[in-house]
Amino acid sequence: MNIQIINGPNLNLLGVREKSIYGDTSFEAYLEQLRTRFANITINYYQSNVEGEIINKLHEVGFSADGIVINAGAYTHTSVAIGDAIAGINTPVIEVHISNVYKREEFRHSSLLARNCKGVIAGFGMDSYRLAIENLING
Ligand code: DQA
Numbered sequence: 001m002n003i004q005i006i007n008g009p010n011l012n013l014l015g016v017r018e019k020s021i022y023g024d025t026s027f028e029a030y031l032e033q034l035r036t037r038f039a040n041i042t043i044n045y046y047q048s049n050v051e052g053e054i055i056n057k058l059h060e061v062g063f064s065a066d067g068i069v070i071n072a073g074a075y076t077h078t079s080v081a082i083g084d085a086i087a088g089i090n091t092p093v094i095e096v097h098i099s100n101v102y103k104r105e106e107f108r109h110s111s112l113l114a115r116n117c118k119g120v121i122a123g124f125g126m127d128s129y130r131l132a133i134e135n136l137i138n139g
Contacts, residue, residue: 003136004065004091005031005129007047008054008073014098021099023125030126038133051075056084062089067136069129071096076111086116091124094132095123 008025010017015026019123027047035043044065046057054072061068068091075082076095086093093116100123114120119135121128 001066001137002044002064003038003067003069003133004044004046004057004061006054006057006068006070007045008044008075009049010073011071011102012047012049023098023128026128030129034130037072037074037130038137039135041137043133050053051079051081054132058085058089062086062091062093063100065091067091067133068093069096069132069136070094070113070117071098071126071129076101076113077107078112080112083112083116086113092118094118095120096128096132096133098125098128099123112133 011027014022015024031045048054048057054075058068070093072079072082095111095113095117102122111120121131124131
C-alpha cells in the first residue's frame with residue numbers, strides 16, 4: 001500500500017512556527033514515527049508553499065497512490081483550484097488539520113476542499129495524520 005502525504009504552505013515550519021498552536025515537533029521527526037508505526041506500507045511525503053506545485057503533485061499521484069492525506073494549510077480556505085484537482089483524481093483524499101480550525105478565526109471554518117474529500121480530520125495535533133492513515137488502511 002502506498003500513501004502520499006501532501007503538506008501545503010508554512011507547514012515546512014512545523015516545530016518552529018506558532019508552537020502553542022502547532023506543537024514543537026518538526027514534520028520530519030513526526031514522519032519517522034509514522035513510518036515506524038506503519039512499517040508495512042509506503043508513506044511518501046511532499047511539501048510545497050506553492051499552490052500550482054500542490055496541484056501538480058495531486059495530478060502526479062492521484063491515479064496511482066492508494067490514498068492521499070492533505071493538509072493544504074491556508075489554501076484549504078481559499079483554493080478553488082486545489083479543490084478542483086481533488087475532484088479530478090481517482091485516489092481517495094483525506095483533508096487533515098493539526099489545529100481545531102473550528103475553534104479559531106471564522107475564515108478558517110470553511111474548506112473549499114472538503115466536499116471533494118473522503119473526510120476531514122481536524123484538531124488532534126499531529127495525530128490527525130495518523131488517524132487519516134488508519135482510515136485509508138482500514139478502507
Ligand atoms: C492548518 C489550519 C489552517 O487554517 C492554517 O492556515 C494552517 C494549518 C492546520 O493544520 O491546523 O496553515 O491547516
